[in-house]
Amino acid sequence: MGEVIVITSGKGGVGKTTTTANIGTGLAVSGKKVVLVDTDIGLRNLDVVMGLENRIVYDLVDVVEKTCRLKQALIKDKRYDGLYLLPAAQTRDKNSVKPEQMIELCDELRQEFDYIIIDCPAGIEQGFKNAIAGADRAIVVTTPEVSAVRDADRIIGLLESQEIRNPRLIVNRVRADMVKRGDMMSIEDIVDILAIGLIGVVPDDEQIIISTNKGEPAVTDNKSMAGQAYRNITKRIMGEDVPLMDLNTSDGFLSKMKRLFGIKPA
Amino acid sequence: MEQEIKGIVFKGNSEGLIIVIPENYDFEQALEEIERKVTSASRFFKGARMKVAYRGQKLTPEQEEAVKAILDEKSGAIIESFARDEEPVREHISHQNNNTHKVPVRGPFFTGIDEGSCKFIRSTVRNGVRIEYNGNVVVLGDVNPGAEIVASGNVIVLGILRGMVHAGADGNKDAFIYALNLKPTQIRIAEAIARMPEDEESAHGICPEMATVKDGVIIVEQM
Numbered sequence: 001m002g003e004v005i006v007i008t009s010g011k012g013g014v015g016k017t018t019t020t021a022n023i024g025t026g027l028a029v030s031g032k033k034v035v036l037v038d039t040d041i042g043l044r045n046l047d048v049v050m051g052l053e054n055r056i057v058y059d060l061v062d063v064v065e066k067t068c069r070l071k072q073a074l075i076k077d078k079r080y081d082g083l084y085l086l087p088a089a090q091t092r093d094k095n096s097v098k099p100e101q102m103i104e105l106c107d108e109l110r111q112e113f114d115y116i117i118i119d120c121p122a123g124i125e126q127g128f129k130n131a132i133a134g135a136d137r138a139i140v141v142t143t144p145e146v147s148a149v150r151d152a153d154r155i156i157g158l159l160e161s162q163e164i165r166n167p168r169l170i171v172n173r174v175r176a177d178m179v180k181r182g183d184m185m186s187i188e189d190i191v192d193i194l195a196i197g198l199i200g201v202v203p204d205d206e207q208i209i210i211s212t213n214k215g216e217p218a219v220t221d222n223k224s225m226a227g228q229a230y231r232n233i234t235k236r237i238m239g240e241d242v243p244l245m246d247l248n249t250s251d252g253f254l255s256k257m258k259r260l261f262g263i264k265p266a
Numbered sequence: 267m268e269q270e271i272k273g274i275v276f277k278g279n280s281e282g283l284i285i286v287i288p289e290n291y292d293f294e295q296a297l298e299e300i301e302r303k304v305t306s307a308s309r310f311f312k313g314a315r316m317k318v319a320y321r322g323q324k325l326t327p328e329q330e331e332a333v334k335a336i337l338d339e340k341s342g343a344i345i346e347s348f349a350r351d352e353e354p355v356r357e358h359i360s361h362q363n364n365n366t367h368k369v370p371v372r373g374p375f376f377t378g379i380d381e382g383s384c385k386f387i388r389s390t391v392r393n394g395v396r397i398e399y400n401g402n403v404v405v406l407g408d409v410n411p412g413a414e415i416v417a418s419g420n421v422i423v424l425g426i427l428r429g430m431v432h433a434g435a436d437g438n439k440d441a442f443i444y445a446l447n448l449k450p451t452q453i454r455i456a457e458a459i460a461r462m463p464e465d466e467e468s469a470h471g472i473c474p475e476m477a478t479v480k481d482g483v484i485i486v487e488q489m
């Protein structure tokens with residue numbers, strides 16, 4: 001039975017879609033059977049980031065409305081064995097799908113796949129509710145900005161109230177130089193506020209923009225720092241214990257995390 | 267004691283600050299006391315915008331100017347106005363009995379702050395969550411920015427208080443707020459409101475502090 005992981009954030013534009021594409025591809029490269037589900041109805045772009053846009057025939061709304069069978073809507077990524085995409089509808093809105101339908105869909109996908117990675121839209125409205133409805137686990141993405149961290153905190157509370165416990169945190173677009181100068185929130189500060197486990201830190205990397213435009217996730221690029229960070233996150237999702245990459249952020253932050261999880265209620 | 271009974275009283279309200287000046291009080295002395303109080307509380311006023319009203323003794327326009335000048339200079343706040351508040355001076359009467367804090371603000375309030383019902387929250391209170399309770403509240407975790415706790419009794423945070431807490435919310439000025447690390451967006455006790463100055467370097471880790479109301483103003487003491 002597969003595992004459904006939702007990638008969410010609250011604030012828009014912090015890297016949910018980028019994360020979904022990279023983690024999904026990373027898992028597929030590691031030999032897992034993976035489907036990426038784009039729930040950002042009306043603003044889909046996971047297909048573009050994956051370079052699969054021109055192959056869309058049916059979409060998520062067609063599946064839940066039973067216009068087509070699930071198998072017909074799944075787009076196979078020819079570059080990686082075992083990687084599929086279920087695209088969002090572009091000409092419908094978020095209310096075209098109900099949480100119960102998402103739960104049903106996730107249950108069906110669990111039979112087929114090892115991992116079901118759901119790309120959540122920004123916000124806390126219907127689209128968010130749909131995206132998390134069938135999820136077993138959640139990964140919350142934030143950037144080192146006060147507003148993004150605030151929104152992440154709100155999202156973690158909402159996940160907890162939906163019984164999605166112990167979400168994991170990705171801090172994206174970190175710039176070690178800025179953190180050092182004190183111009184950017186440190187990982188330590190962010191983890192301190194959000195009080196959840198960190199699953200990865202992704203540096204701000206122009207390679208992401210290049211790879212996004214090419215429709216080729218950075219995780220397959222051995223020269224990309226962000227790609228390395230996503231490879232590590234992929235391994236951690238599969239249960240491997242990989243040390244955090246050194247972005248020369250503040251030194252003592254692993255020991256700080258221990259202290260944090262040691263004394264704080266979960 | 268004499269001084270205490272007759273002295274100037276500061277009260278916070280939702281608009282800002284009310285200064286109670288007893289009738290027939292020596293103006294020079296009043297001015298001196300206002301300066302002293304405002305200086306010692308400037309930590310909370312800094313950067314705020316507030317309307318200041320006064321009750322009790324009627325001041326001449328020149329005297330009003332003099333008080334406003336001191337507030338402008340010493341509080342660090344932007345004083346939008348300083349004018350006489352025409353409400354009946356109940357505080358003044360009770361003040362003579364030296365028990366200002368026992369005057370009910372809005373009818374009977376929760377009195378179980380030494381012993382009374384208590385709600386325990388066993389997790390971090392996150393952004394977007396509001397907890398309202400008629401009694402005392404203990405949080406075993408942090409209170410994050412965007413979270414609100416409104417209790418008619420005391421609020422104790424065994425973690426970092428970064429959000430908004432209102433203790434004694436239905437009028438008990440004896441209620442307190444305690445946190446292992448106090449850096450709130452804003453705290454309120456009964457009708458008094460305080461916010462932290464933005465530029466203050468706050469301590470990391472555990473540094474317990476308690477906020478109470480004294481002379482109508484919220485003060486914070488290290489424990």
Ligand SMILES: Nc1ncnc2c1ncn2[C@@H]1O[C@H](COP(=O)(O)OP(=O)(O)OP(=O)(O)O)[C@@H](O)[C@H]1O
Pocket residue numbers: 009011012013014015016017018019040120121122172173174202203204205206208209212226
């Ligand atoms: N680590 C990174 N380094 C540099 N650029 C990045 C990084 N992560 C994301 N970006 C860029 O930020 C932009 C937003 O990313 P993305 O579309 O993944 O965010 P999102 O959270 O899915 O947005 P939305 O809320 O609109 O769905 C994109 O242009 C992407 O290329």
Ligand SMILES: [Mg+2]
Pocket residue numbers: 016017018040045119120121
């Ligand atoms: Mg997106």
